[in-house]
Amino acid sequence: MTAPQSHVIRAVHEFWRTHAKAPQAWRNHLVEQFLADLDAKGVNLTEPIMRHPKTYRKSFRRYSILEILADFLLDVDQVAERSEDYPVWNCEKALREERRQQKSELSIVFDEEIDDNYDEYTRPPSYSILEHAFNKRNPIEDLFFAEPRADTVEELTQLITEVKENEDYYVNKYADPDKPWNQSVTDKKRTANNVRKAIRELDVTRVRECRVCGGAFYAHDRRRWICDVQPRPKVKNLSCCEYKNLRNQQEMQKIDKHNSILKCKG
Secondary structure (H helix, E strand, O other): OOHHHHHHHHHHHHHHHHHOOOOHHHHHHHHHHHHHHOOOOOOOOOOOOEEOHHHOOOOOOEEOHHHHHHHHHHOOOHHHHOOOOOOOOOHHHHHHHHHHHHHHOOEEEOHHHOOOOOOOOOOOOOOEEEHHHHHOOOHHHHHHHOOOOOOOHHHHHHHHHHHHHOHHHHHHHHOEEEEEOOOOOOOOEEOHHHHHHHHHHOOHHHEEEOOOOOOEEEOOOOOOOOOOOOEOOOOOOOEHHHHHHHHHHHHHHHHHHHHHHHHHHO
């Protein structure tokens, strides 16, 4: 990202925060004045370069400056749009539709992308299916007997609640004293007592939405807000989302440093 792009993005965020509740009658004038004052030299306003201010913490999808200003101008009321023949979507409606689509259209994690950290107990990333599992799928059997998925915070919370309310069933289902707890904890066995204790210690307040991928995960560490569901191949101790978040932070630090240098020179 260039310094001019960074400058424009910050200006758009500030404009949105300042005028988010402006009356509809003022919005055309506000946008005209903003564009007149904006120093956008070297920046393509039709190129998707920034996250939408309204869904900044919910989605990493990129929008162009003009798309965001168009959303500001329209100020779409989705409740009112439901009764329209050709409803107009705002960014929040588009995000909900995208997540609905993700749940019905799974992406494939190819076998060659799986590293040694995967085992039979590893849950695939949200909105995805492992290649070998996909090839063995039986659509009719899945329809009636598939294990429940939990891709959203609401679904994972509901699943944990269901497990805790039916403790004996899940103890009988998962207890196996001859098996290790998982691949990384081999000295602990999956005895009935251990499984029962683990179920009772489940806490729905630890269910979080990953700030990178938007999928639900269980935070064993309450300080965690980035999921570790999908290990990143060839990178130890970092999940795919943690790695992406680290790269984003490094990029923002470079931009801030560059802007600080420009201010000092100015």
